[in-house]
Amino acid sequence: MAVREESAYLLDLEAGYQTRFTSVVRALPPGGAILESTLFYPTGGGQPCDQGRFRLADGSTVRVDAVESRSGTTVHRIRSRDLPRLSPGLVVEGEIDWERRYRHMRGHTGQHLLSALAFRRFGLRTERARIGGAGGSFELAGPLPGPSSREELYAQANEEFFTRPVRVSLRFVSPEELLREPGRSGTERLPQGLERIRLVEIAGADFAPCGGTHVRSTEEVGTVVDAGEVPLGGGGVRLEFRLKDPQRAAPSPIPPA
Ligand SMILES: [Zn+2]
Structure with a gap:
């Protein structure tokens, strides 16, 4: 949530569609590489990391198996046999696996909307959410009010949002501004000390x-399918959903500048 300037996707929603970039190896901590700047998403916030590769000047590639955030710094996990091919100062071209990234973008946006409808219709906050594979899940603070609630939730989401182009965008606010307008999200879980x-x-x-x-439009999420619910200790419930492929073909990632 804190804005780190080296991660362009944080500042610009469109940057989520960019899968190639050029950077320089800054450091090689155990098992990984840190770049001067990166577009790779590290595991966090319920969203799995990107995977991909670094392309080197001679055209060969080094696989990026996983990406993690260590104390706010993005570390690209590199297999030990490939590590000697990297050195500080080396120029690399990062390439993110688009199919995996785009599936996570769709699932994550779908979860936001489903959580919003659960709050608007039933007053239930989402306590946590997970995206992964071809779908995701989110945990509501209490049970759904009736036997048809889940069906109504998915029907509204599909009819009003996932089959129509409703704009998704970023906005930056101060903690004070968010407190005045807290929406569906409790603010108590936010890290302390954020300026924006x-x-x-x-x-x-x-x-x-x-x-x-x-994604930039709810239409790109495509239809979501109800994949059941699991009761949780404490009275809450976890709703699971799957993504069906959208009607339209996935947009091509943005070519490097
Ligand atoms: Zn999100």
């Missing part, structure tokens, strides 16, 4: 603090 908070906004429907990657 990144809100992901679905026009007319939702805004929520989030540091993940998202």
Whole structure:
């Protein structure tokens, strides 16, 4: 949620569609590499990391198996046999696996909207959410009010949002501004000391603090399918959903500048 200047996807929603970039190796901590700047998303906020590769000047590639955030710094995990091919100061071209990234963008945006509808319809806050594979899940603070609630939730989401182009955008606010307008998200879980908070906004429907990657229009999410619910200790419930492929073909990632 804190804005780190080296991660362009945090500042610009469109940057989530960019999968190639050029950077320089800054350091090689155990098992990984830190770049001067990166577009790779590290595991966090319920969203799995990107995978991909570094392309070197001679055209060969080094696989990036996983990406993690260590004390706010993005570390690209590199296999030990490949590490000797990297050195500080080396120029690399990063390439993010687009299919995996785009699936996470769709799932994450879909979860935001489903959480928003659960709050608007039933007054239930989302306590945590996970994206992964071909779908995701989110945990509501209490049970759904009736036996048809889940069906109604998914029907509204699909009819009003996932089959229509509703704009998704970023907005940056101060903690004080968010407290005046807290929306569906409790602010008590936000890290302390933030100067600016990144809100992901679905026009007319939702805004929520989030540091993940998202699609630019709800239509890109495609239809979501109800994959059941699991009761949780304490009275809450976890709703699971799957993504169906969107009607339209996935947009091509943005070529490097
Ligand atoms: Zn998000």
